[in-house]
Amino acid sequence: AQSVTQLGSHVSVSEGALVLLRCNYSSSVPPYLFWYVQYPNQGLQLLLKYTSAATLVKGINGFEAEFKKSETSFHLTKPSAHMSDAAEYFCAVSDRSGANSKLTFGKGITLSVRP
Amino acid sequence: ETGVTQSPTHLIKTRGQQVTLRCSSQSGHNTVSWYQQALGQGPQFIFQYYREEENGRGNFPPRFSGLQFPNYSSELNVNALELDDSALYLCASRPTGQVGEQYFGPGTRLTVT
Numbered sequence: 001a002q003s004v005t006q007l008g009s010h011v012s013v014s015e016g017a018l019v020l021l022r023c024n025y026s027s028s029v030p031p032y033l034f035w036y037v038q039y040p041n042q043g044l045q046l047l048l049k050y051t052s053a054a055t056l057v058k059g060i061n062g063f064e065a066e067f068k069k070s071e072t073s074f075h076l077t078k079p080s081a082h083m084s085d086a087a088e089y090f091c092a093v094s095d096r097s098g099a100n101s102k103l104t105f106g107k108g109i110t111l112s113v114r115p
Numbered sequence: 116e117t118g119v120t121q122s123p124t125h126l127i128k129t130r131g132q133q134v135t136l137r138c139s140s141q142s143g144h145n146t147v148s149w150y151q152q153a154l155g156q157g158p159q160f161i162f163q164y165y166r167e168e169e170n171g172r173g174n175f176p177p178r179f180s181g182l183q184f185p186n187y188s189s190e191l192n193v194n195a196l197e198l199d200d201s202a203l204y205l206c207a208s209r210p211t212g213q214v215g216e217q218y219f220g221p222g223t224r225l226t227v228t
Contacts, residue, residue: 004157034216043119043205044158044219090157101146101209101217102171105157 002027002093006106014114019078021109023065023091026072031093033074034103035065038088047089050074061085086113119144119220121206127226128196136191136223138206146209147189148217149181153202164189193225201227 003026013019025031032051036044048059055067065076074091088110092103118141128134140147146165150158160173164183178194187208193200203224207217 032216036219041224043121043221044207046216046218049216092157101148102160102163102173103148103150103158103207103217104160107157108155 002031002095002104004091004093004104004106006091006109008109009107010110010112012112012114013081015083016080019063019076019081019085019111021076021089021091021111023074023076023106024072025074025091025093027093027095029095030069031095033065033067034092034094035059035063035074035076036090036092036105038090038108040087044090047076081111081113083113083115086111119206119208119218121204121220121223123223124221125224125226127228130196130198130227132196133192133194134196134225136193136204136206136225137188138190138208138220139188140206140208140218140220141210142187143210144187144208144218145211147183147187148207148209149189149191150205150207151175151200151202152205152222153199158205161191196227198227201225 005024007022034049035047050067058064090108091106120139148163149161152158163171167183180192183189203222205222206220
């Protein structure tokens with residue numbers, strides 16, 4: 001079975017500071033990996049995805065993530081935080097089977113950005 | 116804007132009642148999944164439908180059921196509502212031939228009292 005661990009439930013950074021949100025996964029085979037963002041009272045928006053090839057993935061709003069197989073990690077980073085980045089962030093994993101696209105999510109991390 | 120819509124936005128029901136939530140996805144999105152997101156938690160997979168048949172189910176009891184229709188709409192039905200069913204219910208669709216990525220709707224907030 002696949003699983004996702006997101007360490008820490010809350011991260012607080014100053015505006016302009018580096019954002020680092022951690023995600024580790026457990027899977028018997030290399031999975032697909034995703035980061036989603038959820039703003040208050042809204043659904044999930046895809047930030048970026050890793051499906052194959054390039055291990056450094058660039059997403060929307062200046063976010064990027066690096067897939068490290070040896071560490072089973074897929075940490076999300078952004079060089080300079082903006083106030084509008086304050087939201088809930090979820091890491092998710094999916095197997096590579098086309099028959100079942102079930103996503104397994106972590107518990108999420110709340111990102112706060114201080115002025 | 117993902118093109119996935121859900122209705123209603125909010126819903127209040129009493130324990131023991133039944134509820135139907137609706138989702139409409141884009142043309143060509145043959146796979147639809149439903150997720151339950153309890154407060155402060157990540158979404159949990161309920162089940163998935165492909166071409167109007169269930170082809171995957173998470174750890175949810177049979178009182179959670181669904182339907183998918185040829186016009187790319189779908190329903191989530193929950194019978195005998197329990198207080199713990201209070202959550203945000205998310206619908207997600209996936210285009211035919213695209214593996215992994217799913218497009219989420221805004222969700223329906225269900226409160227069971």
